[in-house]
Amino acid sequence: MEGIVTSIRIGNRSEDFRYNVIWQGKAAQIRSTVPLDLYDMIEIDDNSEMPYINAKQPHGRASEAECNEIISNFSKAIEVHRNKPHSVGKEIDEFILAGKDAIESYALMLLEAYVSGAPIIIRFHNDGDGSTGAIALYRAFNSVRGKFFENENANVYWTMNKSIAYSEDSLFVDESIFNSYKSVRKPLILITDFGTTYESESAIKKASKRYSIIWIDHHPIYDGFPYAGFDFYINPWTLGMNSNICAGVITASIAEKFAPELDFTLLKKAALDSDHSKYYVYAENAHALALVLDSLTANDRIGYQEKRITPKYLEATIADPESFAHVLNSASAQIAESLDIGVKNAKRHVTKSGIAAYVLDYKAVADRRFEYIKQGRYTTKLQDKLEETNGFRTITIVYYKNYISVRVNKGISNSINLLGIIAKLKENTAYIQNGGGHSEAASIKVDYDETSSVMHLLLDELIAI
Numbered sequence: 251m252e253g254i255v256t257s258i259r260i261g262n263r264s265e266d267f268r269y270n271v272i273w274q275g276k277a278a279q280i281r282s283t284v285p286l287d288l289y290d291m292i293e294i295d296d297n298s299e300m301p302y303i304n305a306k307q308p309h310g311r312a313s314e315a316e317c318n319e320i321i322s323n324f325s326k327a328i329e330v331h332r333n334k335p336h337s338v339g340k341e342i343d344e345f346i347l348a349g350k351d352a353i354e355s356y357a358l359m360l361l362e363a364y365v366s367g368a369p370i371i372i373r374f375h376n377d378g379d380g381s382t383g384a385i386a387l388y389r390a391f392n393s394v395r396g397k398f399f400e401n402e403n404a405n406v407y408w409t410m411n412k413s414i415a416y417s418e419d420s421l422f423v424d425e426s427i428f429n430s431y432k433s434v435r436k437p438l439i440l441i442t443d444f445g446t447t448y449e450s451e452s453a454i455k456k457a458s459k460r461y462s463i464i465w466i467d468h469h470p471i472y473d474g475f476p477y478a479g480f481d482f483y484i485n486p487w488t489l490g491m492n493s494n495i496c497a498g499v500i501t502a503s504i505a506e507k508f509a510p511e512l513d514f515t516l517l518k519k520a521a522l523d524s525d526h527s528k529y530y531v532y533a534e535n536a537h538a539l540a541l542v543l544d545s546l547t548a549n550d551r552i553g554y555q556e557k558r559i560t561p562k563y564l565e566a567t568i569a570d571p572e573s574f575a576h577v578l579n580s581a582s583a584q585i586a587e588s589l590d591i592g593v594k595n596a597k598r599h600v601t602k603s604g605i606a607a608y609v610l611d612y613k614a615v616a617d618r619r620f621e622y623i624k625q626g627r628y629t630t631k632l633q634d635k636l637e638e639t640n641g642f643r644t645i646t647i648v649y650y651k652n653y654i655s656v657r658v659n660k661g662i663s664n665s666i667n668l669l670g671i672i673a674k675l676k677e678n679t680a681y682i683q684n685g686g687g688h689s690e691a692a693s694i695k696v697d698y699d700e701t702s703s704v705m706h707l708l709l710d711e712l713i714a715i
């Protein structure tokens with residue numbers, strides 16, 4: 251069979267080079283003893299062992315049109331456009347319908363980049379929602395590989411993103427990977443569950459000129475965010491919906507477009523659970539999965555081995571009943587114990603209009619050095635816990651070192667104007683380094699010695715409401 255070289259991973263020595271070769275309905279990553287170039291046509295011996303080692307000179311070059319046709323035959327083979335999504339509720343279905351064109355074109359872009367061996371970098375947020383999307387893509391790629399590849403596809407890179415920005419540093423790292431490739435399709439960056447922040451703007455603009463981008467987010471869009479100029483951006487807010495449509499659900503919906511034989515229902519439910527979506531209907535298995543993924547992604551390295559967190563690792567852990575149970579039990583115990591400390595130690599204040607405002611010095615929890623429990627996520631869980639006894643008229647403030655985390659119930663967030671209060675504090679004191687979030691969850695970074703004084707100023711503002 252005749253194959254076309256569609257990507258080259260450049261190595262230090264010629265024998266380290268890897269060529270992605272495609273022919274009718276098949277792809278492989280091979281080595282070659284003679285140097286090859288993109289679009290070169292080489293003979294693939296059907297009986298050869300993979301990774302096939304080529305020793306013959308190419309016998310011609312394919313045209314771009316011929317190459318494109320072979321690539322698009324892959325997508326035809328798996329009917330990207332036809333399959334219906336596995337439903338996790340009416341509202342989600344409505345979103346998938348509204349975003350249908352984008353979802354299908356992203357699925358096609360991903361599939362074509364994958365089979366043609368273009369380098370792909372997947373950056374996922376470090377929580378349950380972000381990681382469900384990454385796992386869905388990981389499974390979908392594996393399924394495509396099983397159908398079309400004679401051997402591995404080593405051109406997908408996974409990065410768990412601990413910040414909420416796609417920064418210049420992120421672009422620098424991604425670029426250094428892309429620089430060791432030549433490919434007929436552009437290198438592709440996929441971002442899921444983060445990035446809608448001012449700090450991402452310059453890197454995204456630069457990246458979009460050089461690479462393909464698929465950017466999936468569901469965080470609120472701030473004034474002046476230039477999303478209209480990004481045709482690679484999908485966010486329910488731009489379609490008249492909101493954050494209750496989670497990024498993991500959108501990402502899984504893209505993945506199932508090119509791997510229709512896979513069922514991501516449980517992953518989607520776990521994404522909704524993890525992000526407190528109002529479209530989530532409680533299910534024990536989804537809740538357990540969300541908790542386990544949230545716990546596994548809380549730290550960016552694995553134990554003493556200091557390994558990076560990848561979907562492969564997450565998948566292996568959730569697939570093994572013993573590991574799954576271990577993580578689940580440990581996370582549940584840490585939550586129970588830390589919430590117990592919080593409920594006992596939080597000081598209750600009542601605002602002018604009768605809202606309960608709880609304040610916790612996080613030191614009591616931090617001193618226990620829980621592996622999973624971190625201040626931001628903890629504040630959300632404590633707010634949920636306090637709402638159980640107080641109802642929706644509840645605010646939670648947790649402060650420690652130079653951070654203050656605040657949570658406000660959805661039902662009262664409009665009357666609080668949390669971001670307005672933070673902006674006012676910023677104006678009135680010199681101690682706030684930065685602060686932000688949205689009307690129900692925000693954090694403030696303060697000069698180290700002034701945390702308690704800023705916390706009191708914040709409390710005064712809230713008590714006056």
Ligand SMILES: [Mn+2]
Nearest residue numbers: 379443497525
């Ligand atoms: Mn999310």
